[in-house]
Amino acid sequence: MGADDAMVHEPLTPQSLGLLADRIHREWTSRRRIFDLPTSRFFDVSAGPDLTAEFLGREIATPLGPAAGPHTQLAQNLVLGWLGGGRLFELKTVQVLDELDIPRPCIDVAGVGYNIEWSQELQIPRSLEEYVKGRFLIELLTAWGELDPFLGDPGAHVFDLSVGYDLAGIASPGVAAFIDSIADASTVIDRLRPELLGGPFAHLADIELDPCIADTVTLSTFHGCPPDEIEKITKHLMTRHGLDVIVKLNPTLLGFGQVRALLDALGYGDLRIRPEDFAADLRFERGLELIGGLSEFATEAGRRFGIKLTNTLVVENDRGVLPSDTMYLSGEPLHVLAMTLLDQLHISAPGMLRVGGHDGPVQVSWSAGIDKENLADAVGLGIVPATVCSDLLRPGGYGRLAPMLTTLGRTIDESGGSSLREFVDFRSAEAFNDGARDSLAVYTAQLHDPVTGARYRADATTGPLREVDHDLEMWGCVACNLCVTVCPNDAVMKLPSPESLGHRWEYVVLSELCNDCGNCNTFCPERGDPARIKPRLFTSPHRFEADTGQAFLIGMADGVPSITARTGWESETATLAETLGGPDGLPIATERPEAVIDEARRHARRAD
Ligand SMILES: Cc1cc2nc3c(=O)[nH]c(=O)nc-3n(C[C@H](O)[C@H](O)[C@H](O)COP(=O)(O)O)c2cc1C
Incomplete structure (x- = not known):
């Protein structure tokens, strides 16, 4: 491939570290914003209750962050998530096919979420560079001092890799080199440092940076990932790369009949799912076996293991918005599906999952319809982290993270606790005192109840968007932002x-x-x-x-x-x-x- 072809194929051209650093400085000095985010949407981790959580043995200062998707692909996106208070970043999935042609448009979140995206839209070395640049910029901003009045002590964050979708691809030289290089990114860091010279952050060009950008991974078992290979891939990631691993599960684990019944009960009767999409995916019983087996394997290998609920739900596309026969559902209905799945996994493998006040060996991470209204409920179950995608695609964007955390802090205050850990205990004790099995049972029942779960129903999620009777022009508009x-x-x-x-x-x-x-x-x-x-x-x-x-x-x-x-x-x-x-x-x-x-x-x- 010629040099220019390689450049032109990618739909995105990331900006260099030097340019991004320069823009941060100019924007800050001229309008007190960073990448268009105003300081009112920065989150000061040290201001409220202690939100510290643990992710695969590592500390994170809040239990929130962006899920693998458009918010974790480019360096400035990672910075924006961090300014908003995200402290766990599930990086955009990297896979061996790094020249995908994704039809456009690929996102439709007018009501609930739909998308037809795949994995990264950058060539693998560029994804590596974006993640290193993101970390570099976060460290620069931390050391800078200018943001201290707005961010306080930002505390720890973790970049968690996401890879897919089969063993051959993950073991390929390109992906293997990517995983090795992100675990020790010294070469990339050294190559990037000179870009800061001559700019406003030149005095920080020598800043100390841990060369290990990521040593945990979430395995995406989507897009045709062979169910039989999940076990092999997880073991490969643990033994060949020494990574702690989360396996991201799909809502298809619930089975066609149950997903259909839940969608119908929520009023999404016109949403079409296909039995063949379920037949190709991992089944519930095998899933349980896998979780138990991999947890034991991890313990023996001295590694940590967890599961993530869930990736999107594959549905037939009859909306005529996205140009593809198949699309992937996220947002509110997914929250109910994923919580039902979690409850059933927990009932079927008692003591296995670290959820609902139980101290099981398997950590539960989350990405399904998280927003300001339900973050406290989700993390109050002991789920860590709660990651978000669809809600950040709605008006306010990254600015929606800080209000989520503020609401979580307020809920913890109201419970009389001073930390997230105490809050999880509080929610467990509350459920126990009410005679319930545990807090997970209470919350799942609330979601299934037509009154307490009303906000997840189709009639609550499909309202019309604002419209103005005017053709958009190059100059001037309603300036709604x-x-x-x-x-x-x-x-x-x-x-x-x-x-x-x-x-x-x-x-x-x-x-x-x-x-x-x-x-x-x-x-x-x-x-x-x-x-x-x-x-x-x-x-x-x-x-x-x-x-x-x-x-x-x-x-x-x-x-x-x-x-x-x-x-x-x-x-x-x-x-x-x-x-x-x-x-x-x-x-x-x-x-x-x-x-x-x-x-x-x-x-x-x-x-x-
Ligand atoms: C536009 C878009 C792109 C996504 N890309 C990925 C991806 O590359 N890898 C992945 O594992 N999940 C991907 N996801 C799924 C999200 O990480 C998340 O699991 C899902 O959207 C459910 O969370 P939500 O309801 O908060 O959106 C994507 C989701 C959306 C909406």
Whole structure:
């Protein structure tokens, strides 16, 4: 593959560490935001009750974080999750097929969640670099001091790898090298350090960084992962790589009949599931056997083992929004399915799972419909961590994390406790005093009850989105800011409108960070796709040339933009220059085109 082909295939072009660090500094000094997140949405871990939890023997300062998905792919996404209070990051799944062509749009969270995404959309060495950059930036921000009044002592966090989907792929040289390199990322760290020189964080370029970025992994048993191989893969990850392992289970474990009955009871009767999708997946009895066997294996191997509930539910696509026959359900109904599954696993293997106040050997991690309303209920069961995907794709985006944690803190306060650990005990004692089996039984029953579980029902999750009777235009709009917050990659940026336009805000798209997932289009109240209609900025000449349609190649030096418009769009150049070059204009000093080209070649050489 030629150098430029390697570059152009990927739908995302991450920004360099130097550029991201520079943007952090510019944004902070000009508008007290980082990657568009205002300080009111930063979470101060040290301010409320002690939320410390344990993940596979490692401490995490809160039990919350982003699930494997769009929020854990790029370095700035990881920083945003951390600023919001996330302390466990299930990194975007890495697998051997690293040149996927995912149809667009791929996300539809207008009601409950649907997506057709797969795993990483970067070549494996680039994913490695993003995760290292994310850690690097978090350490820089911790050491910086400027954020102390807003973050307090941020405490510990963990990056947890996610890999899939079969043994051959996971044992392939590319994925094996990725796992080894992230466990000791010294080479990548040393390569990245010089990017900070000459910039605002130059004084921290030598910062001490633990070269082990991740030594735990969550195995995604999705996308055709052969059920018989789950055991072999887990053992391989423990013995060949010395990792502690979580196996991420699928809701299909409940069996077709039970999933159908639960969906019907919740009012999702028109949601179509197919028996053949269940037939291909792991069965409940075999799942139980696996959990017991792998837990014993881990103990003998001196490793830790846990399970995660759950990945998405595979359903037939009849909504006509996403371009695929099959799509994957997440959000509210998944919460009920996954909790029912957890309850049944717990009943069938008493004493095995660390949940509901029981101190079993198998840790339970979570990703299914977590939001502000149910985080306390979930982690009150002893589930650690609760990770989130769908809720962060809704308006507010990463800004939804801090209110979740604040609500959790308040619930702990109200219980009379001073820590998450005490809260788990409190919820257990409460259930016991009420004569229930345990807190898990109480919570599962609440979810199944049409009154206490009303918010998970179809009639509560499918309300209409806000609409304005107006076609979206390049300049000016209702300025609701939704396109900024719902973008997991922070690819849409709000800038003050120049006087000549007379609006309040303008919105521009950092196209290299936009993979056309469709989420801003879903939430924009006007008619039209913001990712296509708002000025699409490119800093890489390669990407600019490879793209078609409305686009501007920009350079920014000392706040002065240089702009090359795509033929036919030249008339917009003056307005764009005014917008980008205003007093609070684009907080990005793009690399000079030559530097961008060098960067491209450097990456492509590695990819070859
Ligand atoms: C757009 C999108 C992409 C996802 N990508 C992955 C992935 O790469 N690997 C994985 O294990 N799970 C992936 N998931 C599943 C989530 O990690 C999570 O398990 C699921 O969405 C349920 O959590 P939620 O209800 O909070 O969304 C993805 C989910 C969404 C919505």
